[in-house]
Amino acid sequence: MDDYCRVLIIDDEFIMRQGMKHMLEWEKEGFQIVGEASNGQEGLLLVEERKPHIVLTDIVMPVIDGIEFSDIMGKRYPDIQLIILSSYDKFEYVKATLLNGAADYVLKPTLNPEILLNTLHKAVDRIPGFQLNSRKEVPFAGQAEKFLLGFQEKLDEVTFSQCFPHTFFRLLALNVREAAGRRKEEMSSVQNMLVSYYKEKEDYVTLPVFLNEGILCVIINYRRKDEQAVITDAEDVSGRICRAYPRAFLVLSLNFTDKQEMRRHYRQEVTKEMARAFYYPERHLLITKGYQEDGAVRRFEFETYTRLLSQRHHGEALEMFEEYVRYLLKCQMEEERLKNLARNLLYNYLIELENHFSIDSDSLKEKYFAMLDEAVWLDRFEEALDQIISGLKLILEQNCSADDGRIIAMKQYVASHYQEPLDLSDIAEQFGLSYHYLSSYFSQTAKEGFNEYLNKLRIEHAMNLLRESDMSIAEIGCAAGYSEHSYFCRVFKKMTGDTPSGFRRREKLRER
Known part of the structure; x- marks a missing residue:
């Protein structure tokens, strides 16, 4: 694979990375994607590890953005060709990266296979002594990846019959990222443990395919007589990996014979069970029971x-x-x-x-x-x-x-100052309570709003004065906290069913 032009993709948008990965038949064009990263810091680690010829990088990213990344790359790796991906059509956004040595830039909104391929070819031309070798055929793993992820409608029967000569298939999948505890430096080790294990198997055919979100899927093709050996080996390798990485969880599909059904088994069996690894803390390998329709989940009210x-x-x-x-x-x-x-x-x-x-x-x-x-x-x-x-x-x-004490103190305050102009927001602030909370308290706990509560206190005081004093109606209204006589009379009638004067007459007659 050393004759491929190695390409590294850096972009903080997963969908963008996936779009670029499947925009071209990279191997057929002579390129090989050797890794992907979500920010410049991760990208620098992969540059050191994977030694790419070309790096495709976004300009707006967290941790280390494209401008800082291009500056570091220009100083540390001047021979690596840098292609900048920008969402902005203003030249100022990419000018600094070009000054730092970037080979070219591409606008994301206009990106298509033709533009991407032409830009890659220009970058290749800048690599001293490098000759790009196109292939007629895409490697089996690349075709299988596109098929499993839905970017290719069918597998080529002739091509894959050469790769898979036996009748039966199973899929064994491992979430490498989760097994490594999301530590990127450990992911290669986890991946190599699984790949290396199956490289030694001669009784049946295996093809490891690295899929999105850190999933490594091994396609296993075997004869009927090797059925038990395939299951035993899956149990063995899962045990080995889990001893080194306790969070590892592998899923083995049911067997099937139609290779065109591979995607259905992957999507409906394998990925669903892998998402439920959370529920199997004591298990490291789960053999699926086939596709099972999920029951309807009750909606939260x-x-x-x-x-x-x-x-x-x-x-x-x-x-x-x-x-x-x-x-x-x-x-x-x-x-x-x-x-x-x-x-x-x-x-x-x-x-x-x-x-x-x-x-x-x-x-x-x-x-x-x-x-x-x-x-x-x-x-x-x-x-x-x-x-x-x-x-x-x-x-x-x-x-x-604590609120009960403050509510009691607040009510005592209102009972002592109801003759004064009172505002709920002022009272809430004075007693360290939020306006929303205090309003809800009166509406729900006291079964009345604050104004109703205040009017109740005032009208009760007015009723006592009407019974026990010779004050005029207007004076009583003022004493109860109402500055407007007409408003006092309306509130009084609403709450008692009578006018203040009618209430006084009725009370006097009752005393006789």
Whole structure:
């Protein structure tokens, strides 16, 4: 493979990297993609390891962007040809990279196979003494990769009959990235353990194919008499890998005979079971039972959840959250979907707690989200969930008891100052309570809004004055906190069903 022109792709967008990988039949054109990275720092590590002839790199990336990357490349690796990928048509964005020695640049919005290939050929022309050798045929692994990922409709029967002479097939897949604990420096070692193991097998044919998202899939082609040997070897290699990398989890498909069915088995059996590795902490190899339709997952009643939170029924909302997440665990929802949904519900819960209580939701989000992310197995996730639920219950106990004291003090203040102009936002600030929380308290706990609560106090005081004093109606209205006589009369009638003067007459008659 040394006669290929080696190409490294660096872009922080996974879809963009996949698009470029499948835009050309690279090997047929004489190129070989030797790696891909999501930022300049990862790219520099791969440049040192893979020794590419050409690097395709985005200009806007995290950690080390394209401009800084081009500067480092120009100083350390001046012979490597750099092609800049830019989403902007302004020359200023790429000028610095060209000054740093980049060979050319391509605009992402206009990128197509013809432009990409022409740009690569220009870069090759700048490599002293390098002769590009085109191939008539794409290597088997490249064709199999395109087929499994859906970029090629069918496998070429004639070509692959030469590669796979036997009747039966199985697929053995390993998520190399997860097995290596997402440490890029360990991924090659994990990959080599699996590839090297099957290189030594002579009784059947194997073809390792490295797919997206760090999946290494070994296509196994064998005779019926070797069925048990294939299963035994899969158990053996999975045990070896897992002793070195405990997080490794391999999936072996059912056997099949039609090579054109390979993609269906990969998508419907292998990838689905690999996504459930989370639920098998004690197993390192899972042999699938064939395609099984997933059952319908009950929808979370998000509207009820948000309503409970807004009404300060935090305990009930927490019960909803816990019950649904545990239900999803029983359904064995895929790990990524499960954690995303749990984080989303938890985010909404913490935001509402911050609205109602004096808590730092950002620090709690960081802490709780990290606990969920670091739970790589089901039992650890359940432990993290228990700790989160306990922590939230403790927050509720502490803040509810503190709020009870502040609510009592606030009510005493209102009872002593109801004759004065009172505003809910001013009272909330004075007692260290959020306006939203205090408004919800009166609406839900006290079963009335703040204005209704205040009017109730004022009208009760006015009724006492109408019974016990000779003050005029206007004077009583002022004493009760109403500056407008007509408004006082309207509120009084609304709450008692009578006018102030009618109420006074009726009370006088009752005394007689």
